[in-house]
Amino acid sequence: MTEMITFENVCKSFGKTVILNDFNFRVMRGEKVAIIGPSGSGKSTLLRIIMALQDIDHGKVSIDGKPLWEVNHGRHLVKPTRRHLRDMRSLVGMVFQNFNLxxxxxxxxxxxxxxxxxxxxxxxxxxxxxxxxxxxxxxxxxxxxxxxxxxxxxxxxxxxxxxxxxxPKVMLFDEATSALDPELVGEVLGVMRDLASARDLTVLVVTHQMGVARAIADRVCFMEGGCVVEEGGPEALLSQPKNERTRAFLRAVHLA
Ligand SMILES: Nc1ncnc2c1ncn2[C@@H]1O[C@H](COP(=O)(O)OP(=O)(O)OP(=O)(O)O)[C@@H](O)[C@H]1O
Ligand SMILES: [Mg+2]
Incomplete structure (x- = not known):
């Protein structure tokens, strides 16, 4: 199996706010991953970096084995050209909360x-x-x-x-069902599931709806404080989280 998305020691801050703190993250080709975590924990920033809409401060991001934010120029690494970013973006499709048609x-x-x-x-x-x-x-x-x-x-x-x-080889969904009336969630989730059933498509779903994570993901990652605190299969992570912070988050979600 090959890696489709790789973050190695990535740091990203906005001013004094640290969003990704020496962040390491790998998604294999064809894997379906859900990312959950509190508001402001950097979930959308993570997707925006993969889509090359947001740059990073340090570290390395690769998509389909190719570095995103740098290109080889002889023996040196140089800043990506616009063309490189355009080529890399064409590997990735993204769906936002508010449709943006x-x-x-x-x-x-x-x-x-x-x-x-x-x-x-x-x-x-x-x-x-x-x-x-x-x-x-x-x-x-x-x-x-x-x-x-x-x-x-x-x-x-x-x-x-x-x-x-x-x-695209990678599809990113950022709260794609969150702005919908509850009776419309099912039809969109159905389409997401159908897409996710394609073996080769790599899917990353950011959601605060745990039902969406369960329906789509092989692996759920709980993100907080600039890193992935805990990850696992949907059943294990959502029903029997080991980490106290994951538990506190899921309790709060269920009370909401
Ligand atoms: N372009 C930007 N400039 C400055 N700060 C930003 C920028 N984009 C995001 N932030 C800050 O980075 C933090 C992480 O934001 P992000 O949108 O990634 O969080 P999130 O996990 O997606 O939250 P939510 O669940 O509310 O969507 C927030 O504190 C946000 O205010
Ligand atoms: Mg967000």
Whole structure:
């Protein structure tokens, strides 16, 4: 098995606030990992670093065996070029809490945009790819709908199809079901589960909904104070956490 995401001794602070403290983290190809932890513990920052939206202070991050924040130049390591970051970003798809669809494009247009402009596919090819992806998330009937005419669950399914449009090796979900009305969580979670069943796709889910972690993950990591405090299979970690801090967090979540 090969490593798809590797963090080695990564440090990241915002001013005096330490977010990642000598952080080590590995995700194998095809693994499905959920990250849980208190608000402000750095979960979104972790995903943003993987997506190359946020740089790091020290250490090394690799995606699919390639260093993210540096490139080999002869025997020296130099800062990444824009092109390197663009290539690396195309390995990763990300879905956010608030959908972030382009409001002026239809569902089809939202999903077709990246294949058309990043891969340079023709209009016809990019729309065919988009239609297939929208069918996969159960939205064949909604191709020409604008986001404002879709429910939250439907918008999020468009966002998932859009994130898949460049055939990423890694999918990141940041609280993807948290803004949805409870009755719409199931339809989005179903789509996430279907995606996660693809053996080769590596999936990282940040969530404060423990049901989502259970449904998707082979491994759950509890993050606090700049590091992973405890990790394990969903059943073991969520039902029988060993660490006192994990226990306190899960108690608080269950009381919420
Ligand atoms: N660009 C930034 N500049 C300064 N501080 C930031 C920035 N981004 C995040 N932070 C701070 O870093 C800390 C970690 O933020 P992050 O969003 O990663 O937490 P989180 O675990 O995702 O929290 P939540 O569960 O509330 O989404 C917070 O204290 C936040 O205020
Ligand atoms: Mg967050």
């Amino acid at each position: 382009f409001p002026n494009l239809t569902a089809l247009g939202n999903v077709a945009a990246a294949p058309r402009h990043v891969l340079g596919l023709s209009k016809k090819e990019s729309e065919a790819r988009a239609a297939a992806l929208l069918a996969q998330v159960g939205l064949s009937e909604k191709l020409s709908n604008y986001p404002s005419t879709l429910s939250g669950g439907q918008q999020q399914r468009v966002a998932i199809a859009r994130a898949m449009a460049l055939e």
